[in-house]
Amino acid sequence: MTIPSLKVVVVVTSKTALAPLGDSFVLVSSALVAQAFARAVGEKHPILVAMPHELSVQVGEMLMEAGIEYQPIICDPNDPVSLAKEIKAELTNYEFVAVHDSNRPLTQIGQFHTTLEALLSNADAARASTPFTETLKAISDDAFIKHTIDRTTVRRISSPEIVRTTAIDFEQKGNGENSGWFFPLREKIAISYVDSDPESIRVNSNDELSLLASFLHWQKTVAR
Numbered sequence: 001m002t003i004p005s006l007k008v009v010v011v012v013t014s015k016t017a018l019a020p021l022g023d024s025f026v027l028v029s030s031a032l033v034a035q036a037f038a039r040a041v042g043e044k045h046p047i048l049v050a051m052p053h054e055l056s057v058q059v060g061e062m063l064m065e066a067g068i069e070y071q072p073i074i075c076d077p078n079d080p081v082s083l084a085k086e087i088k089a090e091l092t093n094y095e096f097v098a099v100h101d102s103n104r105p106l107t108q109i110g111q112f113h114t115t116l117e118a119l120l121s122n123a124d125a126a127r128a129s130t131p132f133t134e135t136l137k138a139i140s141d142d143a144f145i146k147h148t149i150d151r152t153t154v155r156r157i158s159s160p161e162i163v164r165t166t167a168i169d170f171e172q173k174g175n176g177e178n179s180g181w182f183f184p185l186r187e188k189i190a191i192s193y194v195d196s197d198p199e200s201i202r203v204n205s206n207d208e209l210s211l212l213a214s215f216l217h218w219q220k221t222v223a224r
Contacts (some may be wrong), residue, residue, distance in 0.1 A: 003116075004095035006162075008038040009087065010070075010102050011077040011182060012051040016203055017102040018058055026203060027059065028066045029105035034160075035068060037098065037112040046070050048090060050077040080184045084170055091165045099182040101159040107200040114194045115162050124167040124189035125181065128158040128196035158196035 010031050017027040035047050046069035051059050075086035119126040169184040178185035
């Protein structure tokens with residue numbers, strides 16, 4: 001199977017990415033797996049790292065100390081329009097772009113490959129996710145439970161997302177039909193989902209780092 005040209009991006013979605021994890025940092029772990037995937041698919045240029053301006057100095061020092069080659073993209077990584085605008089020129093010669101959330105440091109390279117395979121099969125955009133098993137309730141504006149949500153209609157989104165660059169709505173001509181992705185996507189494109197690994201959880205605050213550390217220990221001892 002021939003792999004099209006593919007660019008890999010790590011998005012620094014919150015300051016929690018700078019927190020320590022094991023003998024490294026959340027961001028460094030995420031960037032290393034992203035870099036490994038880039039090399040595996042033949043991309044020899046540095047990965048892109050999208051970050052807000054206020055974190056750029058800390059991010060740069062951390063990645064340089066870890067020996068990770070990267071090219072900075074200064075934007076609001078949580079705003080698809082801002083990310084698409086600032087990264088557009090870097091994607092000119094690439095058919096695909098993979099986006100990895102910096103706050104998912106235990107994501108394995110196999111999940112990147114599985115997502116890419118789903119995209120190559122018959123899709124314009126693919127991402128890892130897991131089904132919901134919890135009970136979900138819809139809450140009214142005055143905090144009353146309205147009804148139970150059908151859990152089969154929702155997914156817990158993971159990382160990475162891999163999309164064809166032709167599927168990105170750089171010109172903002174759509175109506176937001178495919179919102180919720182790191183890039184604004186064109187309407188009526190084929191979307192595919194793959195099951196994510198259980199340890200590919202997102203750390204949202206420093207309080208959750210202990211849970212992530214236990215998964216890291218499991219990865220290094222039990223799952224290896």
